[in-house]
Amino acid sequence: MDVKKRQKQAGFTLVEVMVTMVIIGMLATIVVINVLPMMSKAKGEKARIDISRLSQALEYYNLDTNSFPENLEELLNGQSSSDERARPEGYIQALPDDPWGNPYLYAYPGENGRFDIWSYGADGEEGGEGNDADITSWQN
Numbered sequence: 001m002d003v004k005k006r007q008k009q010a011g012f013t014l015v016e017v018m019v020t021m022v023i024i025g026m027l028a029t030i031v032v033i034n035v036l037p038m039m040s041k042a043k044g045e046k047a048r049i050d051i052s053r054l055s056q057a058l059e060y061y062n063l064d065t066n067s068f069p070e071n072l073e074e075l076l077n078g079q080s081s082s083d084e085r086a087r088p089e090g091y092i093q094a095l096p097d098d099p100w101g102n103p104y105l106y107a108y109p110g111e112n113g114r115f116d117i118w119s120y121g122a123d124g125e126e127g128g129e130g131n132d133a134d135i136t137s138w139q140n
Contacts, residue, residue: 040122040131043099047119047135050096054104054117055137057091068108068115098135100124112138 012020057075062068065085069075075091097103098119110116116137123132 043122044131044133044135046099047121050098050104051117051119051135051137053092053096054106055115058115058117060091061086062114070108072104072106072117110138112136 054072054075058068061075064087069086072095074086076093076095095103100119100122102119102124105116105118105120107116108114118134118136120126121128121132121134125132126134128134
């Protein structure tokens with residue numbers, strides 16, 4: 001008896017591959033829709049934390065010198081200060097940029113407090129709403 005057996009071919013059919021691609025596409029869409037807004041919110045939170053840390057360093061500087069520095073660079077480790085009473089090791093190891101890559105802005109004396117620190121947000125311009133809103137020490 002000569003019986004020919006059909007050999008089963010290994011692999012996936014076109015329909016199986018297409019169904020898998022559709023499922024992966026739907027999952028990717030769900031992830032992107034849910035993760036991107038969280039990333040924007042996280043950047044705003046990081047800016048608030050940075051401003052809080054800079055404010056704290058400024059307060060320590062004020063405790064030592066009874067004044068505030070002319071610029072944020074005077075808070076740095078090893079940076080020469082205009083006041084001899086400032087700590088030679090500094091008050092902060094590095095000046096952070098805001099999450100959008102711009103330096104934080106500082107004014108002393110401040111218009112809204114003893115000093116003002118702020119970031120213009122994602123757009124880098126004054127004002128704005130949502131991700132573009134300014135993040136400030138006086139509204140922190």
